[in-house]
Amino acid sequence: LQKRSVSLQLPDDWIRSAASPVPTPGTSDLFPLELFPEFQRVTISGDYCAGITVGEYEKAAKDLLHALRIREKYSKLAYHRFPRTAARFLRDADNVKWSEEDEVLPNIWPSPQEGEDPFSMEGIPENLNFELKMKDGIVHVYTDAEALKQDRPLNLPYPDLETFAIDLSHVLAMIADGPTKTYCHRRLKFLASKFYLHEMLNEMAELKELKSVPHRDFYNVRKVDTHIHAAACMNQKHLLKFIQTTYHTEADRVVLEKGGQKITLKQVFDNLHMDPYDLTVDSLDVHAGRQTFHRFDKFNSKYNPVGASELREIYLKTDNYIKGEYFARLIKEVAAELEESTYQFTEPRLSIYGRSASEWESLATWFIQHKVHSPNMRWMIQVPRIYDIFRSKKLIPNLAKMLE
Incomplete structure (x- = not known):
């Protein structure tokens, strides 16, 4: 094992840093060095093989480089965007000049x-x-x-x-390789520590630069929630108030059908031995806290208000007896609040489970019928990885059928 020498080179004066920023290959024509902030910088000298031998380091570097090339290949085949910075480094490693024509951009409808x-x-x-x-x-x-x-x-x-199996086996072998895992772990810790040092040295300078931007602060900068399920886009108080409002105005409306029997909203709560006006935010129990971490069973149960699957069926489903009307009204109320705030956006997700091909048409019908559209929302379709459950219950014969 080779020893590593670390030296923290402080700047000669407190105005200009002794270390110059290192731009991404090929970016000098896009971003002149004069545009880089005048921050205090830390340079680390010595070899890069601390903790592993030179041979193991070279193998880890080659494996990671190959994994990045695999990622780039499949991103292009799927017409997905591949990070420009990573692409520039890969071209630089191959001694090839990167050009904008090589970049694959998704075809986005405005x-x-x-x-x-x-x-x-x-x-x-x-x-x-x-x-x-x-x-x-x-x-x-x-x-x-x-x-x-x-x-x-x-x-x-x-x-x-065959090609996919070869690429997959390479990635799996790289994940299981001990020296590679050691290098990646140490590298990530190093980068985290380096960022922590940057915060210590330049926090006040960044705050000063941030405050100098006119007409912008935390409250009037656009904020996007990029991972939120549509069934959880409202807060607990909002859901509770909506349940109480619908019970007050539409208690005699038929909202559910079980075993050929039609059930009104009042009958649903009577069968649950509950009075909506006695419910509280705590008794609703739809907040996913720390106790749900790595516990998908507990996390999934949080989608059942007061633990009742009937209320989830009525209020948080698109395909039910009332054709998802309550769910659509809830989402539109959330959208109205977002539009009023101007600077808040969400990216809600709706699920396609793969049980039948009619799910797409059913979801599209719900969206168009109730006009669930907002300029402050961008929708995503997610496919939950629950094939094993469908297979065990014999809902679908194989994975190919689910994909189809």
């Missing part, structure tokens, strides 16, 4: 502008009559029904099973 009808059918792309068919978990695209009959798919790039 969001409706203010005053524009988000449900308008004008300007949508025409139906190209393409046909799709899945073979061995791979979707094949055909120009028309005739091409489908003759089995003439379009020659689109996709990874074959």
